[in-house]
Amino acid sequence: MFYHVKELQYHAKPERPDPIFAKKLQEVLGGQFGEISVALQYLFQGWNTRGDGKYRDLILDTGTEELAHIEMLATMIARLLDGAPVGDVETAAKDPIVGAILGGMNPQHVIVSGLGAMPADSVGNRWTADYIVASGNLLADFRANLNAESQGRLQVARLYYETNDPGVRDMLSWLLARDTMHQNQWYAAICELEEKENIVVPSNFPRHLEKQEVSYTLFNFSKGNASAQGRWAHGPSMDGLGQFNYVANPPAFGEKPKLAPAPPHIFNTLPQVMREDIPPSLK
Amino acid sequence: MFYHVKELQYHAKPERPDPIFAKKLQEVLGGQFGEISVALQYLFQGWNTRGDGKYRDLILDTGTEELAHIEMLATMIARLLDGAPVGDVETAAKDPIVGAILGGMNPQHVIVSGLGAMPADSVGNRWTADYIVASGNLLADFRANLNAESQGRLQVARLYYETNDPGVRDMLSWLLARDTMHQNQWYAAICELEEKENIVVPSNFPRHLEKQEVSYTLFNFSKGNASAQGRWAHGPSMDGLGQFNYVANPPAFGEKPKLAPAPPHIFNTLPQVMREDIPPSLK
Amino acid sequence: MFYHVKELQYHAKPERPDPIFAKKLQEVLGGQFGEISVALQYLFQGWNTRGDGKYRDLILDTGTEELAHIEMLATMIARLLDGAPVGDVETAAKDPIVGAILGGMNPQHVIVSGLGAMPADSVGNRWTADYIVASGNLLADFRANLNAESQGRLQVARLYYETNDPGVRDMLSWLLARDTMHQNQWYAAICELEEKENIVVPSNFPRHLEKQEVSYTLFNFSKGNASAQGRWAHGPSMDGLGQFNYVANPPAFGEKPKLAPAPPHIFNTLPQVMREDIPPSLK
Amino acid sequence: MFYHVKELQYHAKPERPDPIFAKKLQEVLGGQFGEISVALQYLFQGWNTRGDGKYRDLILDTGTEELAHIEMLATMIARLLDGAPVGDVETAAKDPIVGAILGGMNPQHVIVSGLGAMPADSVGNRWTADYIVASGNLLADFRANLNAESQGRLQVARLYYETNDPGVRDMLSWLLARDTMHQNQWYAAICELEEKENIVVPSNFPRHLEKQEVSYTLFNFSKGNASAQGRWAHGPSMDGLGQFNYVANPPAFGEKPKLAPAPPHIFNTLPQVMREDIPPSLK
Amino acid sequence: MFYHVKELQYHAKPERPDPIFAKKLQEVLGGQFGEISVALQYLFQGWNTRGDGKYRDLILDTGTEELAHIEMLATMIARLLDGAPVGDVETAAKDPIVGAILGGMNPQHVIVSGLGAMPADSVGNRWTADYIVASGNLLADFRANLNAESQGRLQVARLYYETNDPGVRDMLSWLLARDTMHQNQWYAAICELEEKENIVVPSNFPRHLEKQEVSYTLFNFSKGNASAQGRWAHGPSMDGLGQFNYVANPPAFGEKPKLAPAPPHIFNTLPQVMREDIPPSLK
Amino acid sequence: MFYHVKELQYHAKPERPDPIFAKKLQEVLGGQFGEISVALQYLFQGWNTRGDGKYRDLILDTGTEELAHIEMLATMIARLLDGAPVGDVETAAKDPIVGAILGGMNPQHVIVSGLGAMPADSVGNRWTADYIVASGNLLADFRANLNAESQGRLQVARLYYETNDPGVRDMLSWLLARDTMHQNQWYAAICELEEKENIVVPSNFPRHLEKQEVSYTLFNFSKGNASAQGRWAHGPSMDGLGQFNYVANPPAFGEKPKLAPAPPHIFNTLPQVMREDIPPSLK
Structure with missing residues (x-):
């Protein structure tokens, strides 16, 4: 359950209206990595957390x-729209x-929302829950959260460099600081879980059931080996359970697929377009 | 530019058709964290990479x-649909x-795609580019990639435990192994960048321009302090630049917002519904 | 600003798991008229309210x-999923x-959200902000709210009749009661505004600027006059400013449209496909 | 079944092209409350109406x-695009x-639709059926319709004040008048149904099955009691079946939720990350 | 302008309810190639047609x-839902x-639309205008129409083979026949335009401005030359203006792209992560 | 399986940055008929092709x-964004x-993708798989492909006429030529299939099961017979199996629909709003 406090967490007052910046600022309100995304992502993660009180509490807070x-x-955008001009261009x-x-x-800031x-x-893309994730696996989800705070x-x-309004910049400085904290906090939570579980999600899927021959192999799918120059191509794997190796010319391990023809009532193109073979019930 | 190889990278042949599992398997083909998502996410990241040849190559490979x-x-799903029953339920x-x-x-596996x-x-939600991200900042994007491989x-x-078909499980064991590698690889790339840049994205935004008073503060927005029990609430911050601190009862730093009334031609509800004040040009 | 209370507003505990009802219950959580819709609709309306403290407060509460x-x-759905069976169908x-x-x-309750x-x-359609409205005109928006609570x-x-689980029904009885209140409350707010403003939204658009000849006319666009039998076809109009009238055979008031051809660089089909008239610069 | 009449219902001819106004005018053609929305909303409502000939006829007309x-x-927009400039900005x-x-x-007015x-x-958001509703309950749907005509x-x-083209304003004056009628007409139909059914939708759900203790209660979820000053907080309820009452400090009626851990094959984070308890079949 | 006729164009009465077939039948009502798609696609094409009266009339009819x-x-689906069972599974x-x-x-057939x-x-994907096209070029659009009628x-x-209800099949036999006509009709219109314009859309873009060296070349982007066996790889091109030719090993004609670094205020990862080069204003 | 070649298929280098043209060029990258659409449409068609090696190969190539x-x-757009100005408007x-x-x-070219x-x-609409089709019927799908290449x-x-940058025009001339080839190639494949199968899709649905009385009838649903002047209204049908005929005043073949009332637990509006008939269990 929630209570609302009528005061804002921090100031949200521009020095002057700026309807074009209002349009841009929508990105961090209702975009893929805007505040609606993180709010609903964290709330759904928290509500779905099964056990682990301190994580649940951290997420919901x-x-x-x-x-x-x-x-x-929302308040800042409404104020940036205050002096929006009207009339024909x-x-x-x-x-x-x-x-x-x-x-x-x-x-739409004029026609639809009335400033x-x-x-x-x-x-102008409406926010969609396509943007968020709550998987039930906390290590996976904390990585989603760290990503969201990084992108945000x-x-x-x-945006800070797209305006020189001191009031707007003051509010953005608050958001930047909070995102610094949130990156730090998810980072800390990730470290804690990685220490307990190792780094590969999900950590408790039986490793012998995966095709371990290729669990630490970098396949080079292009000419030139620039990709061989990184930590990911040589030495012990990051999870400590294997050795990275690099395959410069990866072969195909599978065969050329050949699909069976569909039955006649599906009306696909038949391999030899043999209409005479169609059963009488379909004629 | 790309070349296609007619052989599959690995086998994709079930022992028997299973149209319901075909439906479920669509999730990791065309869902939020399915293979279309990672393919297009990585390709767009690679094409947009400005410099840094080895990262560009790794991403595109x-x-x-x-x-x-x-x-x-796609091949596996087509085969799982081979024997789909037809007729009224x-x-x-x-x-x-x-x-x-x-x-x-x-x-739709019958009506739309013909098996x-x-x-x-x-x-049945069609894939959408809402699922992917390519920001130009590699540390941010590698975190997105690590998240995608974790969720995937x-x-x-x-899905492995939703089927007992050995052919399907064989293919899934391949995907599990490759996801192990891809988690390891993005992890390695992240470590490399974090070492150079520190952990907060973007690393080169001037820190003095953010509201540093709250850069390492955990605000407890609920009764009860379970969230205080973690690494994120005490001690040096993960970026090494501050000290975590915990605020049990966070105050509002802003004021109660009061928005100016909209001009008459917006036709919003006026504060006192004072129609008499509307200018003659609007009567 | 918000505070979270760890207790639920009301009980949300089923007597037994029921994964199919969990699927159905998603409708009133994340569907067009589910709780996400009303929550975000009201919050955006409240944040955008310019003046009128008591309405702003009512909406935000x-x-x-x-x-x-x-x-x-969310809690109820997680519990209904507790015993979800696993395995091949x-x-x-x-x-x-x-x-x-x-x-x-x-x-997805298994694969994506982990119960x-x-x-x-x-x-399975993800929630989208296409569902909500906050126009700045309170009478319009209160009507949207009354509709949302009616549909909800x-x-x-x-749903009440799709389950016989006493725990689920107990929670639904709470939601039904709250929707009763919310319908009553928006109804009361509408009455108050209609009394001040008259019933047509927006009330302050100058009436003489609309085509008043057809402001109270019911056009019958079909054979048969069943639609003439209602209050809407005869007598004083509901806004008290006109008389309803009924036109059994509505004529066209406009002319047959004839659009000018597009210029050549648009490459539309030309009226007579006269390629010879295309200017040399386009050859 | 439908017949088309080649003449327009009313004139749709601007005095001069104006491609930016063409862009804006799309809102009331293909936006959330544009004409596609009301057309398809009413048609689906009409086709789904079970009985009640006069309502069905009114809705379909x-x-x-x-x-x-x-x-x-559509005609107006095509004409506003007639003189669209071309070339680099x-x-x-x-x-x-x-x-x-x-x-x-x-x-897209140039590239996609060719003027x-x-x-x-x-x-530029494409129209989606997310915008419309046809529930089978006419009182609910008439409220949706009254809302749609109000927003529209x-x-x-x-838009009327975003142009000074007399031809455009003439057409808008027609739409304004028709929306006046449509608001009046749905209002009339609502009054008729409310008289028969009372105001709470659905009217025939047994009232004793809802949690009647909170059917007329306004919960104040914020500090300050501005929301107590309205009709909705005191006196008889609008449906005449209860008394509004105001709760300044609403308690939680439910308990703190505690979800059971997920079974191992779901691979959620376990409460104490107790990998040793996972059954052998998952190792 | 339109008139509605209360009678259906053809019968739409099943012999018995069948809620699962009702679900499937939604595909050809509101799916990608359902009747909403063709109705709105043709109407928008017609309204946007500039000149050519007979095409405009054909399209709008x-x-x-x-x-x-x-x-x-819609009528058939409502009737198929008549006896939908209710209760817990x-x-x-x-x-x-x-x-x-x-x-x-x-x-949703129960919860949202009330049968x-x-x-x-x-x-359950809601219809979206993403499905339709009206480009202003009639040859292009008639091809879109022929495709829509083919898929439809x-x-x-x-669907015909997914039911054995004689009433449903009777209605489907009507739709099949009308789709036969509509394929024939768009085919005829295409032939007429292709005769006047040649087959490549748009026909009036100056051919010398395209890279004519590769206008009739089939690039084989895979090992094996199965794709060389068709009409498309040899002989005169279908438009009569060139000769098909087949390139078994297509080279890259362009260079390896190298993008310039982004300016510092974009906060992308810099090529060498050279934080020292960032201008003072960004520190 | 695929290999990547680091060189571009053709040059993609503008002479100067042009961020507004970058915005426009997105249409043919990520729009309804952009390159993502044709790439994924063809790949899905190819992977789903059951038999017919040469078509499968052509499609996948x-x-x-x-x-x-x-x-x-993507490369061109990144370069067009190179000099994007920054700051307040x-x-x-x-x-x-x-x-x-x-x-x-x-x-978003600044805020989201970092140039x-x-x-x-x-x-700015994100790409969606709503745009593509792979039905399993090759004639239908080749028509979809011909349409896609025509619109593209x-x-x-x-776009060629919206810029005068020689570098951009050079790249567009490549795309124009390739689209010329692709239209020719799908045209050739269509001719081959139509010769084998006749022109109506699907060709193997038993013709006697459709309502053949109306398989070649043009219904004129408007006043005036302009639509009678085409090839589609007279003479032998294009499939050679019938005669076109024209019906100037098409009648309704069906009856006025009358739907049965919904059962009480659906809570639809009842025909006479007869609450007294509701069974006791619903009171």
């Missing part, structure tokens, strides 16, 4: 904080600044 | 291998096995 | 409660009950 | 009219008006 | 007929027929 | 070539060229 970040971004373009703004802003934030990314902080850093 | 895995899975259900199969298989594999997951191997492991 | 409903449903179908369950459950709830509906309660009522 | 509105908007931007247009128009309307919204008219009103 | 086919399928599975039906039917047809395919008739033929 | 085209476009718009570019480019190509179209070449032709 972080998911709850991300709800506050959605709120800050041709008239407006006599002032090139107004023209560039009218041509470049997200039309409000939308659950969408910077090009990267996007915020790029 | 692996993407190229994943194309071969799509091919193996009510008649069929007199034989409970046939009934369960007819009720449980993916109808072929589909670019879709185990419940987890799903294959679960 | 309700959105916050819906987060608790997502949590209850053909073997299982020797016991028709197990066979029906294996054929009928959502395979956890998913942000998806009962056929209808779906819960239907 | 209105759906048929909406097809004519799609046609008018850098050259064009020497004339700021042309530059703003080239940068601001929808590139034709698209089944998409103003940012709101969007048309906003 | 056919689109209007497809609306009638949606109606027939475990109880039901004691009767294997009822169990198979409950496990195999689309749960009505849905704008979705046979696995193929799916109906497959 | 072509699919493999399309992978090389994705690579060329208002400042930038003082230089109208920079302003138009900043307002018109795809913000790399994206698996998306020109308005049309889009490339339009």
Whole structure:
């Protein structure tokens, strides 16, 4: 269950409206790695956690904080839209600044949301749960989380240099710091699990049931061996259970596939287009 | 540019058809973490890599291998569909096995693909590029890759116990081994980059521009302090640049937001619904 | 900002596992009118509200409660999945009950979420923000909310008769009651706004700018006049500003459209396929 | 069955081309509350209506009219695109008006549709049936319809002030008037059903089966009681069957959830990561 | 503008309910090549046709007929759902027929649509305008139409053998015949345009501007020359303007790409991870 | 299985950066008829082909070539983004060229991909497998392929006139030529199959089972007989098995549908809203 606090976690006030930056800022609100994604990803992970109280609590606490970040971004976007110009572009373009703004802003910010934030990314794709993951395996999911915070902080850093509004930058500096913490925290949780479980997910699938001959082999599927120059091609494997090896010219281990013809009622093209062989019931 | 080899990378032949398992196996072909996802994720990452020849090569080699895995899975699914029963379920259900199969298989495997594999997951959602990421930042993307291989191997492991067909299990044992390698390989590449760059992505955003007061703080957004018991709440931060600290009762740092009313031509509800204040041009 | 409370708002414990009902229950968690939809719809509406403190508060309070409903449903679904059978259907179908369950459950509940709830509906479509609306006009949005609670309660009522598990029914009785309240509450808010604004949204668009000749006309676009028998075809209009009238044989008011040919560089089919008229620069 | 009339229901001719307004106008053609949405929503509702001839007829007549509105908007958009500039933006931007247009128009209007309307919204999202609803319960669906016409008219009103082309405004004035009628008509139908059925949907679910203790309770999930100031918090409920009451500090009625561990073949993280307890068959 | 006729174009009455076939039949109503797709594809093509009255008329007439086919399928599906069983599967599975039906039917047919047809395919994906095309080039679009009618008739033929209900088969025999006509009709229109324009779309792009050296070359991108055995590898090209030729070992014509590093404010991984070169403004 | 060649199939180097053209060029990379679509469409068709070695080989060779085209476009887009301006639009718009570019480019090219190509179209819709088809019937699928190459070449032709960069045009001239070949090649394959099978897909569905009375009838669903003037309305049908005929005023062959009421537990609106008839178990 949740309680809402009417105050924002941190300030979200621009110095001046900027409808084009409002469009861009949607990316970290409703994009693939925006705050809706991390909020719902963490909450679903937490609700599905079976046991392990401290992980469940950590995940749900972080998911709850991300709800506050959605709120800050929504507020900021609404304020950036305050002075959105209106009217037809041709008239407006006599002032090139107004023209560039009218041509470049997200039309749905006027027509659909009435100067409000939308659950969408910077090009208008609505948020979708395709973006998130909650698998029940915490090591896998903490890696998903570390990725999400890495991509998210990267996007915020790029946005930082797309504006020079001190109010916007102040809010972004908060998000950057929190993403620093969240990367650190998932990193710590990952280290703890890797120590207990080894690094390959899932750690408890019986290793003898996998095709171990190729568990540490780098297949080079191109001419030139640049890919042989890394740690991944030589020496002990990272999980400590094998030796990396490099295959410069990987062969095919399988055969050329030959599929059986489909039965007549499927109406596929038959190998020799032999209509005469079709049973009478299909004529 | 690519060349195709007519042989499969590894065998993909079941002992007997099983249309319901064909439906399930679609998950690791066309699902969120299926082979289409890793193939296209790696290829886009490789094509977008600016410099760093060995990483580019590693990424593209692996993407190229994943194309071969799509091919193996597509072939396996087509063969699992070979003997798909046809007809109405009510008649069929007199034989409970046939009934369960007819009720449980993916109808599109007959109607749409004519006993072929589909670019879709185990419940029929078509594959979408929402699943993939190529950000230009390799540390971020290698984390995305490690996550994808972790989720993917987890799903294959679960599928392994949903069938007892030796041919299917043989192919899955190949995929499990390759996912072991790919987890090891991205892990190695991550270690290399983290050593050079430190662990927080992006590493080169100026740290003094983030709100450093909260860069290592765990906010506890719930009653009870289970989340305080982890490595993430105390001691030096994982990036070595700070000290974790734990805030049991996090305050709001921002103010209660109050948005300005929208102009009349937006037709939002006005704060006091004061129609008399609307300018004459809007009457 | 939000705080999380570790206790559920209400009980969410089935008497026995039922993986097929878990699949169905996903509808009111992650479907078009599920709890994710109302939670995010209300939260975005609240965050975008410009002024009118009591409406903003009402909306955000309700959105916050819906987060608790997502949590209850996620917990219930995880528990319904506890005893999910595993294995191939053909073997299982020797016991028709197990066979029906294996054929009928959502395979992603095993492969993807590891016996956890998913942000998806009962056929596996992932939740999308296409489902929600926050327009900035409160009367419009309260109507959206009343609709969402009507559709939602209808779906819960239907689900009630698809199970006889007392624990599940107990939780559904809670959701039914809360939907009763939420329908009542949006109804009350609508009445208050309609009294101030009249019933047509947006109320402050100048009426003389619309084509008032057809503002209260029911056009009968079919043979037979059954549609003339309602309140909507005769008498004063519901907004009190006109008289309904019924047109049994509606004419076309416009002309047959004739579009100009596209310029050659668009490469559309030209009206007379006159390739000779294409300018030399395009040859 | 349908017949097509070659004339438009109303004029759809702009005075001059305007490719940026063409982009914006797509919203009310192919957006969430555009004409495709209402047309298909009403048609599906009508086709699924079981009995009640006059409602079925009303719904289908209105759906048929909406097809004519799609046609008018498609024609208008094609004409607004007539003079779309072509060429590279850098050259064009020497004339700021042309530059703003080239940068601001929808590139698919040239590349994909060849100066034709698209089944998409103003940012290019293709129309999806996620937008519509036909539940079989007419009171619920009429509320959906009243909402759709409210959102739709709101969007048309906003668009009216984004252009000053008399031809475009003339067509919009027609759509505004028809939306006035459609709001009035669904309102009338709702009143009729509410009188017969009471206001809570579905009206015939047995009330004693819901948790009646909380059927009229407003839970305040935030600090501060602004939400207590409305009609929804005090007095008789809108359905006349209860009394609203306000709970300032809502407790949790449920317990802290504790989920059972998943079986080993699911490969979730185990509560204590006790690999030694995994059965031999999984080693 | 459209008029609706209350009678169906053809009968749509099954002899007995069959909820699983109702699920399958959704494919040709709301799937990729279902009736919604052809209806909206043709209508958009017609509305966007610039000139050429007889094509415009043909396209719109056919689109209007497809609306009638949606109606027939919706009616049939509603009737197939008439006797849908209700209750929990475990109880039901004691009767294997009822169990198979409950496990195999689309749960949304009960929960969401209340025994009505849905704008979705046979696995529950909602219809999307991603499925359709209207390019403004009639030869291209007629090919799209011929494809749609080919895929559509193929799916109906497959469905024919999934039921033995005479009423359902009677309706399918109508759709099969109409698809025969529509394939013939688009074929005729294609022949007419190909005669005027030649076969390559767009026909009026200046041929000398394409890289004519490879306009008739089949590149063999695999070992083995099976693909050389067709008409496409030898002899005059189908457009009569060249000679097919076959390249057994196609070379790369381009160079190995080398991308420039991104500027620092993009925060991509730098080629040598040279943090020292980043300008002071980014530190 | 595949091998990657590090060289591009053809040059992909612009003379100068052009971020707005980069946005437009995404259409033929990741749009409905872009290179991802044809690559995956052909590969899935090839993998699903049952027999017919030469067709399988042709399809897979072509699919493999399309992978090389994705690579060329991705490389070109990355280079077009090289000099993308950064900063806020208002400042930038003082230089109208920079302003138009900043307002018109795809913000995700900076924020999400870090100056790399994206698996998306020109308005930012992510690629989806909704775009492709592999039915198992080769004649149907070759028609899909001919359509895809027609739409694709049309889009490339339009893009050719949106740029005057010689490097970009050089690459487009390659794609145009290859699309010329691919249209010729699918055309040849279609001719071969049509000769063997006749033109109606599927050719082996028993003709006497379709409603042959209407297999060659053009129904005129509008006033005016423009559609009667084509080859499709008179003379022998294209498949040689019938005579086209034209019906100027098509009647309805079916009856007015009347659906049975739903059972009470579905909670649909009942025909006469007769709550008294609901069984006691539902009260």
